[in-house]
Amino acid sequence: MTVERTEARRFPVGLLLVAAPVLLVAVFVLLPAIAAIVSTLRPDAAGWSFSAYARFFGDRLSTGNLLFTLVSTLVTSSALLLLCLPIALYLRFSSGRLPTFVQSVAVFPLFVPGIIVGYALIRFMGPNGTIQTVLHAIGINGFRSPYLTPVGTVIGLVWEGIPLTLLILLSGLAQVPDAAIEAARDVGAGGLRILTGIILPLIRNSLTVAFSLSFLGVFGAFTMPYLLGPASPEMMGVFMQRTFSELQDPLQAQTQAVMCFLFCAVVGVIYVRSVARSRRKSA
Amino acid sequence: MINRRQFLATSAALAAATALPVSRAFAATKLDIFTDSDANISDWLSNIVKPAFEAAHPEYEVNVVIARNGGLDQVAQRALAALNAKADPQIDFAEQYDPNLPKGGIEAGLWVRFDDKLVPNFAHVNKAAIQSPYSMPYRGSQVLLAYDSAKVPADSVPKTWDALVAWIKANPGQFIYNRPDKGGSGKNFVVRAIHEANDRDPALFTASNFTKEEGDKRLTPAWALLNDLAPSLYEKGSYAAGNTAALQMLSNGVVSMVPIWSDMVLQGLDQGVVPETIKLVQLQDLALAGGFSASVVPTIAAHKDGALAFADFLLTEPMQTSVLNDLGGFPGVDWSVLPTALREKYAAVIPASIPTYPEGDWSTALNDGWYRNVAPNITRG
Known part of the structure; x- marks a missing residue:
């Protein structure tokens, strides 16, 4: 009896607590998103039609940009995992001053605004920049700057993405019990075996979360592709902005946004499922 | 020891004394000069043009009003409404504005039609820069x-x-x-x-x-x-x-x-x-x-004479030289009326x-x- 009453009383309080953020999301995110989707399906007063999407898929420039964005995003997200996993493993299994230093360096990009990184990278890896000067000094010529190429964008996005990916992997690795690793070592398992047999399966969730979050962040990226990338193909963020403000074609810009949203939604589902799985496990 | 009241009285008197030289012996007419250009332009107007103009025309005081991000469009709309209502538009001069706006403004007689009788230096304006007689190009x-x-x-x-x-x-x-x-x-x-x-x-x-x-x-x-x-x-x-x-x-x-x-x-x-x-x-x-950036003056400006004097002043040699030297812009007047030294310095960039x-x-x-x-x-x- 008492239990029931407490629950009944707690219920509205909990709802009230989440009501404000939910309302905010509904009014400022969901409603405009739905309105945008509806308007792409009703390009004029005549009624429902897929003409905006037909135009998008009939246009080689648009589909090319979408494909390019997808490839760039997959490459960037994979590069982030490959780069951050060794760092995370090192930080997890060593102690002392050096790892602390490494960690603070790795998290540093979190505190630097993207536009500044963009310009710094132009000076660093751009033509006649630091890299080229150093290479030239030690006798290596023929360096071709990645500035204004797709590789330039990927480098910039990886630089920006390191802190988040690293922190997620670290939190996953923190849950790997030392005992399990020691036990494996006692029966003679080598480093690689421990990694593939014990650590990776245990942090599978963190890997998924890290991958999907960086995917979502990179897919709609604007600053890095704008500053470092090529004029063509463009990533969707830059393309949408140009369609909207330079070509003054809000309908196509919205259609492009909905296409981005669809791709991100798929990854979003993967993310939500993996979060739900880990919550179930810990519950 | 000085008490609080004395302190306040003294400082008030001091403040008044320092303010005195600023206010002129006679009340200067205040000209409302609007701009929606970038900070380099509004700074230039406030720090270079204003003191120079006030020194040359002590009867006027320049009030630089910054109306960025479409503010000037609204001011122009208001001026058109004032024209119809025969009221004061509260703007004397716009540093840069398209005289074709607001729609119907020119037909209604909103903007001054420039000529060298109203603005003597208008005769020197680069002919290639004039896009409309209702605006006065002064920098490019x-x-x-x-x-x-x-x-x-x-x-x-x-x-x-x-x-x-x-x-x-x-x-x-x-x-x-x-x-x-x-x-x-x-x-x-x-x-x-x-x-x-x-x-x-x-x-x-x-x-x-x-x-x-x-x-x-x-x-x-x-x-x-x-x-x-x-x-x-x-x-x-x-x-x-x-x-x-x-x-x-x-x-x-x-x-x-x-x-x-x-x-x-x-x-x-x-x-x-x-x-x-x-x-x-x-x-x-x-x-x-x-x-080119071209200025406009409303025909119903409360201080139209002052605005036209300001327009004329912008086209004088010192101001046009300043456009080149301080703004890195191009003069609105013909290169031939500028000093020879300056003309030679920029010879390579003077366009045909x-x-x-x-x-x-x-x-x-x-x-x-x-x-x-x-x-x-x-x-x-």
């Missing part, structure tokens, strides 16, 4: 070619489009222009190609004559010209992401020549950001495009003409067409 900016004189010998500096094309092809990788939507430097280079493909006649493009067919007919040959250049550009067809990015590549010695806004490079040279070896040249067969290209549909078609037809044409190995 134009895209020109900036090159590194350490790498480009004086006798090989191109002075015509054909010579430029030949130079770019003879020096592969040494030229870059920025994407047309990311800055006027690159856009006006593309405009120059469009003019080249259309008998070098900027008059073919007006704000109202765009149609899809006309656009295809006029722009397609320009894409061919630009695609022909692409393999000889920096990295065989890379395009900088903005005016500054292109200028930086020139300053760093990555490329030897770029198209760039005159005011950007002149200011950069002045501040030492751009190395002194960078020199400027304008094409003489048809110049790269540019534009100042072509323009309309905003709106033509610009949209330029942006879209360039991204579809020129940008993808990369032969990167």
Whole structure:
């Protein structure tokens, strides 16, 4: 009896607590998103039609940009995992001053605004920049700057993405019990075996979360592709902005946004499922 | 020991005393000068023009009003409403505004029609800069070619489009222009190609004559010209992401020549950001495009005489010299009325003409067409 009453009383309080953020999301995110989707399906007063999407898929420039964005995003997200996993493993299994230093360096990009990184990278890896000067000094010529190429964008996005990916992997690795690793070592398992047999399966969730979050962040990226990338193909963020403000074609810009949203939604589902799985496990 | 009341009284008296010299012996008429231009312009108005004008005309006091982000549109609307209601528009002068706005304003007699009787110095205004008699051009900016004189010998500096094309092809990788939507430097280079493909006649493009067919007919040959250049550009067809990015590549010695806004490079040279070896040249067969900022005065301005005196003052030699030296802009008056020394200093950039290209549909078609037809044409190995 008492239990029931407490629950009944707690219920509205909990709802009230989440009501404000939910309302905010509904009014400022969901409603405009739905309105945008509806308007792409009703390009004029005549009624429902897929003409905006037909135009998008009939246009080689648009589909090319979408494909390019997808490839760039997959490459960037994979590069982030490959780069951050060794760092995370090192930080997890060593102690002392050096790892602390490494960690603070790795998290540093979190505190630097993207536009500044963009310009710094132009000076660093751009033509006649630091890299080229150093290479030239030690006798290596023929360096071709990645500035204004797709590789330039990927480098910039990886630089920006390191802190988040690293922190997620670290939190996953923190849950790997030392005992399990020691036990494996006692029966003679080598480093690689421990990694593939014990650590990776245990942090599978963190890997998924890290991958999907960086995917979502990179897919709609604007600053890095704008500053470092090529004029063509463009990533969707830059393309949408140009369609909207330079070509003054809000309908196509919205259609492009909905296409981005669809791709991100798929990854979003993967993310939500993996979060739900880990919550179930810990519950 | 001084008590609080004494302290307050003394400081109030002191404050009043220091304020005294500022207020004039007679009450000066306050002119409301509006601007929606960037901070460099409003600073220039407040710090250079205002003191100079007030010294020359002690009967007036200049009040610089900054109305950025569309504020001036609303002020102009209000002025039109005031015209109909026979009220004070509360604006005497707009530093830069399109007299074709608001719609119907000119027909209703909203803006002063300039001539040299109202504004004596108007006679000196560069004829090429006058787009409408209802506005007074007083400063301009134009895209020109900036090159590194350490790498480009004086006798090989191109002075015509054909010579430029030949130079770019003879020096592969040494030229870059920025994407047309990311800055006027690159856009006006593309405009120059469009003019080249259309008998070098900027008059073919007006704000109202765009149609899809006309656009295809006029722009397609320009894409061919630009695609022909692409393999000889920096990295065989890379395009900088903005005016500054292109200028930086020139300053760093990555490329030897770029198209760039005159005011950007002149200011950069002045501040030492751009190395002194960078020199400027304008094409003489048809110049790269540019534009002028022109001022308007409402016919019903409460202090119209003061506003016209201010307009006249902007066109005087000291102010026009200041446009060049302090703003890095182009004078609105004819170069011939400026001091010889100044004219010689900028001899290479004085254009034979100042072509323009309309905003709106033509610009949209330029942006879209360039991204579809020129940008993808990369032969990167």
